[in-house]
Amino acid sequence: MSEAIEVRDLVVRRGKKTVLDGFSCVIPRGSVTGLLGPSGSGKTTLMRAVVGVQIVASGTVTVLGHPAGSTPLRRRIGYLTQAPSVYADLTVAENARYFASLYGLKAAAADEAVEAVGLTAARGQLVANLSGGQRSRASLACAIVSRPELLVLDEPTVGQDPVLRDELWDHFRRLAADGATVLVSSHVMDEANRCDRLLLIREGALIADDTPAGVKAAAGVDDLDQAFLNLIRRQEEEVAA
Amino acid sequence: MILASTIRRILGQLRHDPRTIGLIVVVPTLLITLIYFMYEGQPAVFDRVALTMLGVFPFIVMFLITSIAMLRERTTGTLERLFTTPVGKIDLLFGYGVAFGVAAAAQATVAAAFSYWALDMRTAGSIGLVILIAVANAVLGVALGLLCSAFARTEFQAVQFMPLVVAPQLLLCGLFVPRDEMAGWLQTISNVLPMSYSVEALTEVGVHAEPTGIMWRDLTVVVGSIVVALILGAATLRRRTA
Numbered sequence: 001m002s003e004a005i006e007v008r009d010l011v012v013r014r015g016k017k018t019v020l021d022g023f024s025c026v027i028p029r030g031s032v033t034g035l036l037g038p039s040g041s042g043k044t045t046l047m048r049a050v051v052g053v054q055i056v057a058s059g060t061v062t063v064l065g066h067p068a069g070s071t072p073l074r075r076r077i078g079y080l081t082q083a084p085s086v087y088a089d090l091t092v093a094e095n096a097r098y099f100a101s102l103y104g105l106k107a108a109a110a111d112e113a114v115e116a117v118g119l120t121a122a123r124g125q126l127v128a129n130l131s132g133g134q135r136s137r138a139s140l141a142c143a144i145v146s147r148p149e150l151l152v153l154d155e156p157t158v159g160q161d162p163v164l165r166d167e168l169w170d171h172f173r174r175l176a177a178d179g180a181t182v183l184v185s186s187h188v189m190d191e192a193n194r195c196d197r198l199l200l201i202r203e204g205a206l207i208a209d210d211t212p213a214g215v216k217a218a219a220g221v222d223d224l225d226q227a228f229l230n231l232i233r234r235q236e237e238e239v240a241a
Numbered sequence: 242m243i244l245a246s247t248i249r250r251i252l253g254q255l256r257h258d259p260r261t262i263g264l265i266v267v268v269p270t271l272l273i274t275l276i277y278f279m280y281e282g283q284p285a286v287f288d289r290v291a292l293t294m295l296g297v298f299p300f301i302v303m304f305l306i307t308s309i310a311m312l313r314e315r316t317t318g319t320l321e322r323l324f325t326t327p328v329g330k331i332d333l334l335f336g337y338g339v340a341f342g343v344a345a346a347a348q349a350t351v352a353a354a355f356s357y358w359a360l361d362m363r364t365a366g367s368i369g370l371v372i373l374i375a376v377a378n379a380v381l382g383v384a385l386g387l388l389c390s391a392f393a394r395t396e397f398q399a400v401q402f403m404p405l406v407v408a409p410q411l412l413l414c415g416l417f418v419p420r421d422e423m424a425g426w427l428q429t430i431s432n433v434l435p436m437s438y439s440v441e442a443l444t445e446v447g448v449h450a451e452p453t454g455i456m457w458r459d460l461t462v463v464v465g466s467i468v469v470a471l472i473l474g475a476a477t478l479r480r481r482t483a
């Protein structure tokens with residue numbers, strides 16, 4: 001079975017709003033898939049449904065062959081929330097070690113994850129005293145610590161400098177090369193170019209599901225930023241027509 | 242395994258917050274000292290009031306600390322993330338129960354030891370029983386704090402639950418007016434409030450050298466209330482949210 005995630009006819013309501021309305025998509029294993037879309041389009045909501053913490057109205061989400069959120073999946077996925085979710089009153093190392101321990105892993109695994117996000121020098125620092133970018137990397141360390149088969153990352157590179165962004169993307173690419181599936185949301189188009197596939201989502205509907213080259217070709221331009229705008233405008237016109 | 246590391250994590254969070262540790266350990270002792278001077282020359286009254294307070298203070302402190310700590314788990318997203326990991330609800334509830342129970346035991350031991358040896362408090366029964374009941378009451382505070390945190394969206398709201406949960410129990414526990422002298426409907430309310438039982442249990446230790454049947458019954462009621470509050474608390478912990 002080659003797909004890591006299969007979403008079929010997913011409907012999610014949050015408050016009065018129908019955020020996802022009959023959403024379907026398939027994400028292959030061993031790939032880096034970028035989830036792009038305007039703010040408020042439903043990226044976080046889709047990711048929450050994939051990791052099984054979102055109440056869904058109808059439809060199915062199948063992850064690694066199991067219904068999303070089912071017990072066997074909890075050892076096999078890693079989730080980075082959009083806002084850093086680590087304990088501010090623990091050090092970086094203590095946070096990573098706690099999350100490692102949840103999978104029965106030792107401190108060595110935690111230290112490795114801290115190193116992978118470039119926080120080794122700050123490992124003894126309380127998260128409360130970290131900079132914003134460092135804090136999101138501390139949170140990222142806790143998501144990758146278990147070397148999950150599926151990594152769901154909600155805007156992992158926000159607030160990072162270009163060098164770190166590059167290093168983090170190298171890391172994601174390496175994880176995928178080793179067989180992991182990575183689903184990443186982003187607003188940065190030069191990052192989107194480093195994905196195997198892109199999902200473009202607008203107001204809860206999928207408007208493109210292709211390789212970066214395919215997306216550009218479909219939009220008839222050579223630049224992802226422009227392609228993205230074109231596809232969104234084209235879809236707006238279709239809706240209006 | 243997960244439970245053990247969760248307990249360690251929560252105690253670790255406390256350890257990085259020496260001021261809170263200081264407040265936990267020192268505040269009840271200070272307040273009981275205050276009571277000592279209020280009732281100077283009336284040792285019998287002091288013995289009764291201080292004994293009650295040894296059960297009440299840990300309850301209040303642990304209720305507050307727990308409801309804020311749990312609310313933080315909800316608002317900072319750590320709870321959402323934990324629910325995508327192998328952590329079980331039991332690990333979280335018992336993690337908080339045990340970690341803060343340990344803190345409560347330290348608090349009750351210091352306060353009780355100080356009351357007996359520095360303030361000359363007298364009870365017919367043993368200090369060990371007093372500490373046991375105080376810790377049970379503190380764990381009750383933890384369990385109710387976990388439960389109430391589900392109904393608060395902000396820390397402002399969470400602290401409002403303190404007067405709501407604590408004040409009626411304190412007023413009706415028999416400290417101010419003996420329970421059998423209250424109006425019937427007040428007695429009925431008092432009978433369903435768990436703190437009435439912990440205060441009665443402490444009073445029993447105050448006047449009887451050996452643990453009495455009433456004391457064990459009361460302690461059982463308190464432990465039962467803890468279990469009920471934890472079960473209700475588990476029901477408010479939802480893996481999936483809107």
Ligand SMILES: Nc1ncnc2c1ncn2[C@@H]1O[C@H](COP(=O)(O)OP(=O)(O)OP(=O)(O)O)[C@@H](O)[C@H]1O
Binds near residue numbers: 016483
């Ligand atoms: N807790 C909530 N209750 C009600 N509505 C919500 C809630 N969270 C999000 N929404 C709504 O759901 C929609 C989709 O939100 P979502 O967080 O999935 O967007 P997003 O694509 O991740 O945006 P961003 O790029 O800004 O992170 C938005 O219109 C938002 O207002």
Ligand SMILES: [Mg+2]
Binds near residue numbers: 043082
């Ligand atoms: Mg989002």
